[in-house]
Structures are given as structure tokens and as C-alpha cells.
Amino acid sequence: MSTTLTLLARPLAFVDLETTGTIATRDRITEIAILTFDGEKVERWSQLLNPETPIPPFVEQLTGISDAMVADQPKFADVIDEILRRLNGHIFVAHNARFDYGFLKNECKRLEKSYRSTVLCTLKLSRKLFPQFAKHNLDSIMERHHIVAEGERHRAMCDTDAIYQFWCALVSSLPEGELESAVKELTTRSSLPPHLDADIVDQLPKGYGVYLFYAENRLPLYIGKSNTLRQRVLSHFSSDHAIAKEMNISLQVRDIEWIECEGEVDALITEARLIKEKQPTLNRQLRRNSEFCSWRLVDMGSGLLQPQLAYGRDLDLGRQEQLYGLFKSGASAREFLMQAVKQFQLCAATLGLEKGGAGKPCFARQLKQCKGACVGQESPLQHNLRLVEALSEMKLKAWPFNGPAMFKEGNIHHVIEAWCYLGRAKDEAEIQTLLASGKPRFDRDTYRILVKYLNRMTPVNIA
Secondary structure, eight states, X not given: OTHHHHHOSSOEEEEEEEESSSOTTTOOEEEEEEEEEOSSOEEEEEEEOOOSSOOOHHHHHHHOOOHHHHTTSOOHHHHHHHHHHHHTTSEEEETTHHHHHHHHHHHHHHTTOOOOOOEEEHHHHHHHHOTTOSOOSHHHHHHHTTOOOSSOTTSHHHHHHHHHHHHHHHHHHSOHHHHHHHHHHHHHXXXXXXXXXXXXXXXXXXXXXXXXXXXXXXXXXXXXXXSXXXXXXXXXXXXXXXXXXXXXXXXXXOEEEEXXXXXXXXXXXXXXHHHHHHOOTTOOTTOOOOOOEEEEEEEOSSSOEEEEEEEGGGOOTTTOSSEEEEESSHHHHHHHXXXXXXXXTOOTTTTTSSOOOTTOOOHHHHTTOSOSGGGTSSOHHHHHHXXXXXXXXXXXXXXXXXXXXXXXXXXXXXXXXXXXXXXXESSHHHHHHHHHTOOOOOOHHHHHHHGGGGGGOEEOOOO
């Protein structure tokens, strides 16, 4: 086995962990096994660990490790020096190495210690060397290469020994140059999850675009945008050991698609549209929300303005003046208004938010937190001015054109009418086609994107 030393500059450390779950930033290690190999000598070491948190029943059923088994075992902090002593100077080898490496780095980080190593994933190595096979999980590899490991599967040392035997099988059966080339490629190129085709890195464009991550069975997983698409996609996989969402993406992603865009606005609009259409499981913002509402100031006839809640279905948004806020619900709209009442010492009774008799002080007035519009101590004009000031940061920009408008970005024109995005067009004929297709529903996310680019818009001549 001295071939190892010609293949790699450093000895190998085969590692497997058992954990309380799959999220490295939250879950903890329950067992660790390390098998070190310098080309001639093999050393095995394993240790159960007290994770300092309960082991979920499904994890106990899978691994056979129970709370009772680890109750009197050392904590990770007790053995970290021994672990690092065995790993330092070695190449970190594991099956789906991103998982084990991420957990180990997070455990070290909690103790304000750092660990870094060159990482070799045997799952990726199997995919690289044997692309004719569909499955590359550890059970499939053991069956294919006639590997029999001592102990129970899903226990750390058993799995570590199986990975080591797989390596030995490769060394003894493959030409040295072929194995060396595969190892060199996997340990030097950008890190990707094991289920992704490594060639995808070379295909990713570098400029503006939107990317779509898919899980098993083409389930939309996550959608994002960037002005440096290739760099942004790779960043998801380089930080997955520290961010729970990134780890989740890496574990689930099976395919990537992308759409090249002409610029920032094109990417923002495309991202918002696709998230609403596909409803990816890991996107929280920009999700579909068909109902929203705004505050509309209404003159009550006595010179006093009162805010009334108006829902999107009843508004001609983009055309109407005196609209404030695009709230997800009536509850969030009322919460904002009540905070404004307190901050600006407005009268809740005068605004219709609190019941009160004519000329009688509101509750806040009794606490000296209202300037007295309810009892005539403040004029309607003064109260109106402070109300408008309180709402000013949420005022919606009315559509300033008599008809549709557009602005150019790259080789396309964005066509908009009353803040509704009609689409992108390359020439006059496509612009006219968009205008004839009708105006879509007002979308609050689209409004928030487009309002920032009002100074670039010009009216469209309707044919």
C-alpha cells in the first residue's frame, strides 16, 4: 500500500461521525471514528460522545446509540485535543465528506478552535471513477467491491473501515495514474455537493443571472439571483459547514438550472417571478401572497383625516394618491399604525382606532400621551400634518405617467404600466405585443423593485 505516498503528499485520515441530526450548526456528534493510514501503518480510534442534547428516537433507531449509552461518555471538549492530534497533517477522507467535515468544524468552532484540511470525498470519488453505476451510497459501494466491514452499519468505526477498504480496493485494482488524476481533481477544484455533476462548474456563466436549485424528483429547492452568477452559486457550497440553510441545500440539491439576465433589474424581476411560480421550499421572502392592504387617508368631513384599511382587490394601485404601505395582513397594518400613534402622540379616538364620545378624552390623553385632538386642544390641521408625517415613510409612489413606460437595460427594454411589469422586449414590435397583452395584477415585490428605477423610465408611444 505504499502507493498511497506517491498518490498523495500527506497520509490519510478516514473519518465517520454519528450525530443527533443533519444540521451542523444545531445538532451534535454522538460518535467519532478515525482510521489513519500512512501507506503502511493503520491506526484505529473511536469514541462515543455525550452530545449534551437528547438523541431523537429515529436517530437512535438508525444508529443504535441511545441517551443511556452516551450519558457517562466524554463531551467533545474533553477529546478535542486527541481528535486534532490524529487529524492534523492528514487528508480528511469521508463518504459525503461535506457532512462530516462540516460537523467537525462546527464542534471546533464552538470551542474557539479551528480545523482545516484538504478534503477527499469517497462518494464523489466513486462517481468520478465509476460513472456507469447509478448508486454510490456506502451500501452500494460495499456490495460492488465485496467489502465486509466489522461491526454494525451506521456505527462510526464500521463505516470508517468500509471507506478505508474501498480506498484499498481502488489502489489495488486501478492504474495508479487514473486514481491519482481523480484524487487530484477532487481535492483541488471548487467544492460541490456529491450529487452534482462536477462539469457544471465550467458551464456556469459569470455575469447577471438567476439560478434554480432542485432537490430529488425535480422539487424546487431554492432560487436566487446575482450579478456574479458562478461565484454566487459556488459560495453556497463553500460556506455550508457554518450556515444551516447552506448545509440543507448541499444535502438536498440534485440539479442546477440558470437563466442569464441583462442586468440587475432583469435578475430581480426574474427571481421574484420564479419564486412565486415555483414556490421553492427554502425561500422565505418573495413567496406568493395574493392578499395585501394599504392605509388610505379619507376626509371625514370635519377637516380630520382618518386612515381606512383598503385591500388590494379594491384598489387601483399605482393610480391612486394617499395610499400608505403594502402590508401582508390587516394585523400587520394595524400594528404599524398603533406604533405610529404612540411615536407621534396621535389620537387613537380621532383616528377611529378607539371608541370615544365627542369631546371626551381618549385613553392616551388621560396618560398625557395624546396632544388633545379628542378634546379640541389640537386643531384638525395640526393633527392631520402629524398623521401624514407619521405615515410618510410608507407612502406609495403614484404612477407618474399617463400610460405605460419603459427603460433600457442591456439589450432589452423593461415595459411597465402603473407599476405592473408587462415584460421585457427587444424591439418595437415586441413592445407593442406586450402592451396589447393586458396589464397583470399589481405585485408588491415588483413595485418595490421598480420604484427605485423611476428616474430611468420614459413614456411609451402606443401604436
